[in-house]
Amino acid sequence: MIIDPLIEWEALPLAVVLSSFVPGIAIMFLREDQQLLRNTLNLVGAVAKVLFVAFMLQGVALGGTYAWSLEVLPGLALTLEADALALLFVTLSAVLWLVTTLYAIGYLKDSPNRTRFFGFFSLCVTAATGLAMAGDLFTFVLFYEALTWTTYPLVVHNGTPEAVKAGRTYLVYTLGAGTILVVGAVLFQVTTGTVDFVPGGIVDPTAAAAQPVLYTTIFLFLLVGMGVKSAIFPIHGWLPTAMVAPAPVSALLHAVAVVKAGAFGVIRLIHSLFGIGVSWDLGVTTVVVVAAAFTIIYASVRALAQDDLKRILAFSTVSQLSYISLGVALLDPMAHVGGLVHLVHQGLMKITLFFCAGLLAQTLGVKTVSSMGGVARRMPLTMAAFTLGALGMIGLPPVAGFISKWYLGLGGLGADAPWILGVLLASSLLNAAYFLPVIRTAYFDERNADWRLPESLKGLEADWRLIVPTVITAALSLGVGLLAASDWSPLGWALLIVERGDL
């Protein structure tokens, strides 16, 4: 049977949101021992989401749109709109939610409070996909704030004093900035009379030119709100602390969903609200570019000094996230392509790295680099995946990260800012400086922690539910780089967004 993807099935964006919301709520009502039902609900929801998204991808590629809305207050509606830009983020979230669900089921087997964990996990994904498809600023803020409180229980999931402290830090940063975001959003509505996201921006250039101070203030308010989740210096401090959460949380949320929500917000702010032209005229993109460039270098330097594997990855996330903000804030279409595509590429590579960190911690109890000596002999698949992800982060072809950096570099030249190349180069060197020692330790050092080589090499090195997702995301990181020229690769999609003027 052939389904025409162009039929405008309005409820499809809603279906995407509900496919994680409904299982999430249902799971909350389950008993702890109803494991099979819980996992089924989770996986059915995750598969359904991927199918819905795949359906919409075809439709949007052919020029269709999907929109659904519900009036909340007179003149303010909950609006879900699946355009090409929204789908870039939604596809990433949907695919990675599916693999992470499998991973989390394996990772948390026999641990307490799984009902709560999976319930909130699904709600987080709901909020992330909701804000990805938000058709206006009101809807975006609604889901963005919801993402904050749904993530909190996952950060403090272990219940240790350390986790509680990290949770507090997380809330202080995100809710504080969230309040500023709400004020900024209301101010935007009061000033411009609208909250709609429109490709190319909705702010009237003459109005912005007439009141530069007011518009700059609004931009900066919104930037603080978005910047906190995107971990732009100096409001990045919560992210490394939040690493006390279980590995699947760090993997999906703190490498993809939550932080990308911030990065995606920066994209919406610059391109769908103000427009890149107005932003440049106001001079606010300079703030973004400088802050992002500084964050890239600063976080990499901080990563050098860490021994805890997850903290290295966290600082690496802080650094890599700013590639996105940097790219979309430059006045050059190639830079935009680089920023957009990095949204996906960084997600794939970083989730792989976090999966590996979780595997090492869960299977061998290895959490620090200094105790990683020789782990590659015990866990060859894991370390192969890790190496692939790390090389991608450094930007080695043909892994995904190279494509991002290539386009960002082109964009830097196109925007007449060759110093961007210097930042990229320095960042790559720093990435190499903190990732290569990890790889060397794992492959060439002697065993220096309390784990044993298996007596026989039969079977997998760990639970298959942990290995399979890791291998999939590692393969994807390589695949999207190798097949970047295809129309359906993230690069192809990012080019489509920019060429069509959907940004």
Add this chain to the structure above:
Amino acid sequence: MTSFELWTTVAVFGPLMAALPALGGRPYLLRVGLAFGSTSTLASSVFLWIGVATQGPGRHALGGWGQPLGIELWVDGFAVAMLTVTAVVGALVSLYSTAYFADLLELELEESPGGRGARHFAPLWLLLWSALNGIYLSADLFNLYVTLEILGLAAAAMVTLAVTRQATVAGMRYLIVSLTGSMLFLLGVALLYIEYGTLSLEALSALEPTGPLPAAALAAMTVGMAAKTALFPLHAWLPPAHSGAPAPGSALLSAVVVKGSFFIVVRLWFGVYGGGSPEALTLLGLLGAGAIFWGSILALRQTSLKRLIAYSTVAQLGYLFVFFPLMITESGEWSADAWTGGVLLALSHALAKSAMFLAAGNMSYAVAKDSLSAISGVAHRLPMSFFAFGIGGLSLAGLPPSAGFLGKWLLLRSSLEGGHWGWAAVIGAGGLLTIAYVLLVLRYALDRKEEKESMRQVPNRMEWAALLLALGAVILGVRAVEMVDLLLLNGAQPW
């Protein structure tokens, strides 16, 4: 055609009639009374909503005796909004109370003061409900005074139902404050009558009261109502009273009873006096801001669960006065955003706070204690109550999706529209403080250190009542169009 005659009468006298069988004291009579009272108010709010939406606000003279002699009832969007939310909260708390008091009702009347309290809850609450609906529907000041007095007496009695020393003292204190407030109100009524010779709200509003005597009247009535609404700095009576009552009583006192006097203040300032003076409105707003900060800070310092929630009420009531100075814009227009935002916050507070008090009631019911440390680990046993508390707290803090979020969005919009950055900062900062004390409770409840085996089983009905109220705040936060339309029926001026 909706009959305003019929349904206003049902709203006011339905609960009063229902109180009669409940006086019988037998458990099934109490249930009959509560069921009858709930049904009549729910039905009247549905029909009055339809009536007001289709036919516009209406007036009805009881028994055909109109002004100046008889009792007149007045139905507008504001009244229906308050009536409806009170009905929803009231019905669910009534349902809750049948399970909450079930054990105590088994006790012999003579032997146990607790059993006496349990028997008196239903008739008292039904009387109180009738008085509240009377306030919402009153068209003149004398009716307002009478219903206010009944409300005050019934509410003070409800505090003492727990029959502890502290509760009795708190109840007496509440009674004194309440009576003083009523006296001040009566003084204002008398002054207005001397000046204008009428007590009809509509007639007074048409006369546009100005001058020293009406101003003195307004001042007296406002101080009286502020005391009854526990507006900072007249709030000291509230925490012991609201935390001293049994759980369903606390929920009702905090969620709807204080809204009765709040309703009157709004009617007076924006209905009768057409806004009063900007300076006075600013003063009320500043007191509201003081309440938000002082109440939240004290909430953070409590060791008792119910006291913490009671201080949160002090703080949240502050929001209901912060919108006062925003009501009239620089250009002299009424601000629809301030009006709908302010009332939406009042409605969401009613739903959220009742949910939180009931949830807290469930937690202390399970562990038979009210201290924060005693509820440690309760979340794992009572997940529904835990979520009810969390969702209620979410709405209080103004986090989406909740009616509190929409209310704050609207209030922020009205303050930023007029360039009032100070009010915007107060609204924003209040939300962060709210999160702090809500989280304090959730953290205790989640604590795993003390695993108690001997927790008392909490009836399902009690858990569901709390959760449904909390979900009410969420539903109103996803779809508030009808509510806002209702509030704007006669434009942004709440009259």
